[in-house]
Amino acid sequence: MALEIGRRSVLAGMAAMGMARNALAAGPLALKQGPVQANWPSLVDNYRYPEWFRDAKLGLWAHWGPQSVPEQGDWYGRFMYMQGHPMYEHHLKTYGHPSKTGFMDVQNRWTADRWDPDALIARYQKAGAKYFVALACHHDNLDCYDSRYQPWNSLRVGPKKDVVGIWEKAARKAGLRFGVSNHAAHSWHWYQTAYGYDPEGPLKGVRYDAFRLTKADGKGQWWEGLDPQQLYTGAHIVAPDGIDSIDAMNAWHEKHDGQWVEHGPPNDPAYVSKWLMRQIDLVEKYRPDLVYFDDYRLPFGSVGLEAAADYYNRSIDWHGKIDVALTAKKLKPWERFGVVEDVERGFADRIWDEPWQTDTCIGDWFYNIARLKDRSYKSAEQVMQRLADVVSKNGNLLLSIPQPGDGSIDSEEEKILDRMTDWMAINGEAIFASRPWHRFGEGPTTLKTGMQNEAEQKPFTAEDIRFTTKGETLYAILLGWPRGETIIKSLGARALAGRRVERVTLLGGGTISHRQDGDALRFRLPSDAGERFVPVLRIDGKGLTA
Template identity: 55%
Template sequence: MTAKLAGPWTRRSFLSAAAASAGTTGLTTAQAAPAPFQPTWDSLVDGYRTPDWFRDAKFGIWAHWSAQCVPEMGDWYARRMYIQGNWQYDHHVKTYGHPTQVGFMEIQNRWKAENWDPDALLDLYVKAGAKYFVALANHHDNQDNYDSKYHAWNTVRVGPRKDLIGIWEKAARKRGLRFGVSNHSAHAWHWYQPAYGYDPEGPHAGQRYDAYRLTKADGKGKWWEGLDPQDLYTGRNIVMPDGFKTIRSVEAWQQEQTAHWDEKPPLHNPAFTRQWFLRCRDLIDSYRPDLVYFDNTTLPLGQAGLDITAHYYNASMAWNDGKLEAVVNGKVMPTEWRPALVEDVERGFRENIEPLPWQTDTCLGDWHYSRGIFDNHQYKPASTVIHRLCDIVSKNGNLLLSVPLRGDGTIDSDERKILEDIAAWMARNGEAIYGTRPWRTFGEGPTKVSGGMFSEGNSKALTHEDIRFTTKGGALYAIALGWPRDGVMRIQTLAEDSAVAPGSIDSVHAVGAADGLTFKRTRRGLEIKLPEGLAGSPAVAVKIRGAGVA
């Protein structure tokens, strides 16, 4: 279902044509109130301030869930199943059939979500301490997980036959959670192009995969009658040339195409950009999310990303009596553009306190469900999640944690145990996390944390010698990221001659406890005798009061 909009495609004509295409379901919410945000970087930078709800929340949980979870073979299945020589291609051929006959559209229809219980899952997420919940609205595989007005390949019509986003949204708000959606589909136009390729070797050599040959007419009498596969696979944008004879030659050609992993709109396919805008605006207007996560460097698709962000901010103000409550996530932001939104650092950290609020998103395992990670018990343990949360919060950030769901909508026993362990720690220590702000320094300790995108794999495990600070209500919270062997927390930053905390320290309490702890302050640091009942805790938080820390 591609919108047929003609004429030169300037920003002004884009917005007006999109509104005309939307009919009475257009920008009514935004138009009902003043629109202080214009679709320019200058306007977004000058006008945006991160809402307090996000700064206070600190911890969110994400359901990164699409049809790519059905094979239980990890992330990017919808692309790699079309690449001969890849292990996911081998699995697909063995399990479902050859991609000339069984393409990813068939996997989308196998996604039934038959055991999905969103209420039970969200109860668990709330117990684990999440203050906001994010649901995947679409991925690079280009299926909308909601009742999409502008894209027929959606979960109401294909696969689960449910409005997943609508159901998630109601369940989240019922529990007082802020609700977010993630949008990854701006990359579909180049990410999906292997579906138009072919095997260079073997019995199917030279035979094009399903995306190349299927048309709407081919669906007559089949489950997808009335649907056009080209709307799903996005059309022949970067098609593999004829004539490759070896897997290695195809790999070399594909490597040359990596330059297409960018945020620019496909100039030869403006209909894709128009359609993306309409779908994203429909998502925002229909479900009124508190957060929109874009899986993009800066914003998606050039001017279209600016258009949708300005619309979202203006709509948020209309929904909230003039108060801006919206959060947009984008990645790898230039310094001058960072104030326009909340920068997201995928699977990474910051080395120091950031002046503006930010977010890390990471996953217990692979982004899409992987049976192998479960079978081999390779998830991040609860202690790692807790340590990363404390480090991130001490530097003015939030943690968004993905808990992979199986295709049927359930989580496995290892994931459940991790969430229960996080819940136990957060129930006692959440005071040191929620509603806090960075202190004068983020912390101390010997372990270096590597900053930047995908940096979590370069960082060593944090230990009891690594201390992180937060502050709230005139108190300082110090969190040791492990249990010291002798039961004594030592904080060099709070030594008696400290330039950071030159005043007095009057009291120290374990977070959640009424009785004060024994402490002494020397030139080497503040030494605190911890209660034995906390021995073995993955992180120990204390609350410190006095003129030196207020």
């Protein structure tokens, strides 16, 4: 069901929470007033893409929180409550039955005891990151920062630290732009499995911890003073009694709470009110250069528009102009001029008129020890191929490096970052502060535009070439190391309307002999690539970038 919860519902929610009706108009919660109004035409009319974002091209993301603790990958806090799922089985063996040991207990096991943010930021910066993004809150609803409106936060649970605040200081000290990601709009339906039960087995029908725990139950416990219902979001869509098979239970959840929805919980406007307060608090406190919303269009319709207007007006207050980036997904074409579109784990098949971003991870979003054991991370070569493809189409790449609960990174991830660092030291000039050419590239590998389609794409080859420009210099990035003669049809004399390629230089390798005829530019690279990959050529000649 499509439902936009507007300002009237927000105020009603505040009343339900015992808050004054003018809470949005005064005090620390006040929406920042300014030229930007909470509607799409105003966002589009006022927004201008910041030059720092257009120049940055590569961001590194710490998609890190308590779901990293079990080292099992993504969505542990939902799947651990689904009997028959591998994460349920892992939880049963490792922590106990979810009726007794729930995800809140896993959250408290988040130690961060090997976390060295300054060292990690330095490594990410060497690997090419120009901005850094910290996860502020995922679907598990724990705020990883000094949250004014969510008692379940990382200062009271788990590491007992202001994780976002510490990341922010480290990033800014290193000269990086700083961003935050907010995924909390979906917690309410994502967490409903925690109110369920085993449909089979010795504890059949026994409800999980979220169903039975109240604030009073915390007396004498580690969570004394906290209300589990504020974490688990409340029983909005609860599986009925009497489901007697795992398949039937999974089918029930898939139908009722397993869909990705963009509205708030029916009959609970307080949930949306609290989300808005948390978002305003996050922006006010850390002044991020980028905010990532894990939402289609904007969270909760008109409420998301209020959050966007608040953020842009605050930027005007901080910088004298809108100098921030706000991202959301599946925007309408004209909305991309008021908010940066993010294409999660996906591709574009053309040059976009407006800057955009894709986000991906070298493994699972949350740390999965299996990726280390079977060496199934994306390689540094694959990362650079992806970066070149995105940049050639006017986009940025936001790349996540998963961390286990202790905050370290593993040896394979270190090797990937080291190889990225080596590549950037030679080829970074073709990436940073570049702009697209009139063609993004050429080659046999076709890409399907859209989100969540990485697994469908065929590997890039040496015949796949991407172009970038900087001033009067044209760069050709070969997505594989060629063997034999390379032919670039886009640089033939006819394609260039008679303009001549005067010099071809392999970055890090010197001048390359070439021949330009009517059909193509032709040359050969050294056959022994050694440890190098994704070679970059600087193409010089008058008017080539015109």
